[in-house]
Amino acid sequence: MTTTEKKHERELMDEALDHLENAIENRNTSEALNALETLDWEDQRWAISHLSMRRLKLLTLILGTADAAKLISHLAEAQAIEILEELPRPEAASILDSLPRTLAADLLRELHDEDAQEILAGITDEVVRGELERRMAYSEGCAGSLMLGGAVTFPVAASVGEVLADLGEHAEDYADRNVQYLYVVDEAGKLVGVLRLRDLVLSLRSKPVRELMLRDPLTVPDSMELEDLADLFEQNKFYGLPVVDADGRLLGVVPRDAVARETADEQADMFLQASGIVNGEEIRSMPLGERCVKRLAWLGPNIGLNLVAASVIAANEATLREVIALAVFLPIVSDMSGCSGNQAVAVSIRELTLGILRPGDYWRVVLKEAAVGMINGFVLGCVLGSIAALWKGNIALGLVVAAALMLNTILSVLLGGLVPLLLKRLKVDPALASGPILTTCTDMCGFFLVLSFAAATLGHLAGV
């Protein structure tokens, strides 16, 4: 896209936003729908994030449940949650009731507990409420939370002709449900086989499905976790896997792409957490106070860790007073080793995700990282040491800085490589905690190494 086109697009979107805002202020439902229709889904997300909460609430009210639910289903999850929390409970309940069940349960899971319970209580249909409660109980990303309901099932006694007749009769309904496989269940609801459309088409109409179905189909328990689901789909070509409870009863179907999308979401979460956005996603339309508190929840502990690390400098002030030039190199040494350690963290987390590395592979990590640490520590140490020596014309200063960076690089790649394994074993999310642990340790060690090497060679550093 050229700059002019971009500018034009920008103008069009601004116009659409104005249009939407006017329609909302005038309580004009058809104008609001019109304005939304000129925007594709991504543009809708943009426009929604630029509306004030007052207008957003008004918009959902004038749209009515069905259109509001449609709009909300296209928004980013964080946007949808924000709106649901602000809406009057009855409106929120009826919107949730109109959303696909998987999405509704995902949103309920992310809402504050109290809000979720109050909104749930407002859903009048007991069957729906029951299903949402069951779904909410599943942990995020497991088969139970990803499965779609409404699998098309037939009794084991049915004939091919009966199945085809039913398919013809409910064609439109099934098309909406994206039917890929047909499931055969016994009287107790237990899954006993799977039917393929093409086998049906090519069979005698009088044949019982019992003879045609694929027996002992691959099923997954509702508790199966995302990683295992991803593995299964990688090893098979199925478009969906049937989910069964402990008694083998069919609960739903996990579609292949739901697993891939959830994996992408997990990777995005990992990126956010490693960058200090914890306790769920932040978008800038959230209330200011909430955003500040969320960010401080991460910064607060970090200031504590930083103080612990810097206490090493405080304890060695005397040395620093003698060789003030060290103050220049303290942050460089700690930051550079932090960078090296972070690389090792990323490789470990990635290898764990790929299954190349197991939490027990400590020795492998130590061996592989020690070698990199020694070489890179040597290279970086020589570079920084030479600069230090040349700058002050003092070889001892260069040696102190070089030795400290070298050693600290080795320490931090070892630590960086191992911390994710240890955290994984302790069932703590490595993306969340590796960074702060690593940084604190490498800062402390870096400060300590520079200052104690300097203290040991103080005679040669005089006047620097």
Next chain:
Amino acid sequence: MTTTEKKHERELMDEALDHLENAIENRNTSEALNALETLDWEDQRWAISHLSMRRLKLLTLILGTADAAKLISHLAEAQAIEILEELPRPEAASILDSLPRTLAADLLRELHDEDAQEILAGITDEVVRGELERRMAYSEGCAGSLMLGGAVTFPVAASVGEVLADLGEHAEDYADRNVQYLYVVDEAGKLVGVLRLRDLVLSLRSKPVRELMLRDPLTVPDSMELEDLADLFEQNKFYGLPVVDADGRLLGVVPRDAVARETADEQADMFLQASGIVNGEEIRSMPLGERCVKRLAWLGPNIGLNLVAASVIAANEATLREVIALAVFLPIVSDMSGCSGNQAVAVSIRELTLGILRPGDYWRVVLKEAAVGMINGFVLGCVLGSIAALWKGNIALGLVVAAALMLNTILSVLLGGLVPLLLKRLKVDPALASGPILTTCTDMCGFFLVLSFAAATLGHLAGV
């Protein structure tokens, strides 16, 4: 899994690895296959990463092309590339020839150019070579690179009966290709319609498909990028979208889950890049030299940036000499503002990905971040300032530290929020470059603020 079970699993895997290594040393194909079969795909990745390159090469040779290709198709991409680069060219070529085309092209794209060309030249089948070359020319993640070939097409003149007969005849073949839709093309190969199985089943056998097909199907150009594909799939329920060239000829089909998987890969890349693993993935079985150079490619520029930042300390040594306690707070102020800025970077990158934020939304970011920066800066500044004042019993020191951290937090959240937008506009990957740019600037500013505030109040800081 309990600890005992984990230990047992570990032992089983070690046994399987021993078994595999013995089979390789004895050049025993069936034993090697046996050993591999006791492992699921994730375990195979683990075992492969624990074999020496010599044994790995031997393994692919004794397995033969078909089994080696099967093994390689389950490995992590970085593992597969490593093996292909080390194998004799003819073996690598015949393995690539046996892999699914999308995977083969992905691997070729990741190989060193020279290796890729040499391996390609070894593929004797000109049709295959031509297709791989065409696919390699597509950029990563676009429709052309994600599409599967072998769409099932029928001429527009065919009847329902003819199509069903063909489907029956080639049932096994089509099952392998995961046929979801049937495509109707005119004489020039131009896509004119799509057939749904269920419509076929419920139609008169003599009806021409022309009357049954859905006309003007949604198609995507081969150059369409991942983000747009993801949007399209989100807005539609299709399991796959037909890819056409400029003349509307059907080239292949992009399956929905390929788009979701590629999105997950992009998110994983983002995490790696933000952690300093650039120029492609690193796994620890890669040669030591390569790993060191790859990591240094990131650390090298970083040491330069660090020196630039630290030069601010060097320029203000005189102040530091007077108030040595500042040396304790310099790294804390720069690190804490770096953390705050990184949060803003992550939120901007995430909002850009979700479409909530556009590269032109500078003012929105400034307004939203300034508020957070002021509040969090105030809170953090008060905390750190109080600690400084109490520690040395000097209120001026506290004020210097508090003011510096406060101001620098505001600066760094603004910068952190804006840098990804600017980089995106300059077509530089925000995940790659935001971190170093941000850290350098906030370090410089942090050092400068602490030291110049101290210089201005030097009279009150004496003896601290």
